[in-house]
Amino acid sequence: MPMGEFKIIARYFAPLATDPGAFGLLDDAAAITPPPGRDLVVTTDTLVATIHFLADDPADTIARKALRVNLSDLAAKGAEPIGYLLSLALPENWSKAWLERFALGLKEDQNIFGLSLLGGDTVRTPGPLTISITAFGSVATGGIIRRGSGKVGDYLYVSGTIGDAALGLHVRQGNKIAAGWILTDQLKSDLQRRYLVPEPRLALVPALAGAASAAMDISDGLVGDLAKMLQSEGIGAEIAFDAIPLSTGAAKIVSQDPEALSLILGGGDDYEILAAIPPEKTKDFEGAAELAGVTVSRIGRLVENGGSVVVADANGGKLKVMQPSYAHF
Numbered sequence: 001m002p003m004g005e006f007k008i009i010a011r012y013f014a015p016l017a018t019d020p021g022a023f024g025l026l027d028d029a030a031a032i033t034p035p036p037g038r039d040l041v042v043t044t045d046t047l048v049a050t051i052h053f054l055a056d057d058p059a060d061t062i063a064r065k066a067l068r069v070n071l072s073d074l075a076a077k078g079a080e081p082i083g084y085l086l087s088l089a090l091p092e093n094w095s096k097a098w099l100e101r102f103a104l105g106l107k108e109d110q111n112i113f114g115l116s117l118l119g120g121d122t123v124r125t126p127g128p129l130t131i132s133i134t135a136f137g138s139v140a141t142g143g144i145i146r147r148g149s150g151k152v153g154d155y156l157y158v159s160g161t162i163g164d165a166a167l168g169l170h171v172r173q174g175n176k177i178a179a180g181w182i183l184t185d186q187l188k189s190d191l192q193r194r195y196l197v198p199e200p201r202l203a204l205v206p207a208l209a210g211a212a213s214a215a216m217d218i219s220d221g222l223v224g225d226l227a228k229m230l231q232s233e234g235i236g237a238e239i240a241f242d243a244i245p246l247s248t249g250a251a252k253i254v255s256q257d258p259e260a261l262s263l264i265l266g267g268g269d270d271y272e273i274l275a276a277i278p279p280e281k282t283k284d285f286e287g288a289a290e291l292a293g294v295t296v297s298r299i300g301r302l303v304e305n306g307g308s309v310v311v312a313d314a315n316g317g318k319l320k321v322m323q324p325s326y327a328h329f
């Protein structure tokens with residue numbers, strides 16, 4: 001028997017609405033009170049099948065990715081998560097088993113990251129499965145970390161490793177670019193996992209809050225996203241390719257296929273943090289990151305160079321980045 005919208009909400013989503021302000025998803029809207037002395041931070045991201053995930057990806061990983069890309073934005077702003085809204089546009093062929101697994105993925109991540117479903121909307125679509133999540137978090141009043149507030153001389157750091165998800169997608173699709181890459185099955189699955197389920201760096205929030213002059217999450221490619229940080233007159237960035245942290249799999253690929261460089265520098269879906277740290281705060285930042293169990297690497301510096309991103313290679317030359325970032329339009 002087909003399930004109505006009300007039943008879907010009651011069965012799959014109401015159990016995830018643990019915050020009392022969600023009223024068990026039985027009301028028109030939810031109520032949120034940010035903790036005293038904190039600002040509310042809000043972000044939203046929409047994921048469309050075939051563009052942001054593949055329609056036959058496991059439902060739980062689709063759900064987790066949709067939530068995690070939003071949590072990554074909160075982390076980049078130094079915010080602690082509170083809750084989220086979920087808008088779901090389901091194609092005709094949805095099934096109970098799919099929704100069950102989707103809700104399970106959300107539940108797992110709610111437990112890991114400590115937040116509640118607060119509400120949403122459920123509709124049918126003649127188009128592809130589309131998931132839109134709006135996440136709410138909080139930061140100390142006035143303490144949101146902006147993108148464009150870095151200063152000349154600040155060091156640039158990234159969390160984790162860069163490029164894995166973009167490489168993992170190519171491995172997954174088994175396309176021409178990936179055909180020449182020789183990798184163990186383990187390394188292949190590690191890279192693909194990074195595409196399927198990104199790691200939002202919420203653990204890094206205390207380190208960022210204490211030290212970052214600017215931060216953003218890397219979602220569309222390191223070089224293109226770094227360029228978005230350069231918002232004041234005359235400020236530029238220099239990074240060293242050799243300093244960019246690579247996973248074992250990514251390093252193997254680069255050694256076999258120099259063309260993969262541009263995928264690492266400009267590929268999307270990293271969901272790592274890019275932060276500018278003033279020189280006098282680097283020690284504190286590195287110490288706090290270590291305490292949080294998040295690897296951070298210094299990749300370069302903000303400089304006075306008229307607004308461009310320069311990537312230096314090992315010989316002191318400049319690397320050309322063909323496509324610095326993923327763009328929808």
Ligand code: ADP
Binds near residue numbers: 013026087088117122
């Ligand atoms: P309305 O008609 O007022 O828009 P709905 O019937 O769409 O209300 O939704 C009823 C309740 O269920 C609301 O609290 C809404 O936030 C919640 N809800 C609907 N769809 C979802 C969903 N996909 N995830 C979480 N909550 C949902």
Ligand code: MG
Binds near residue numbers: 120121122
């Ligand atoms: Mg509604």
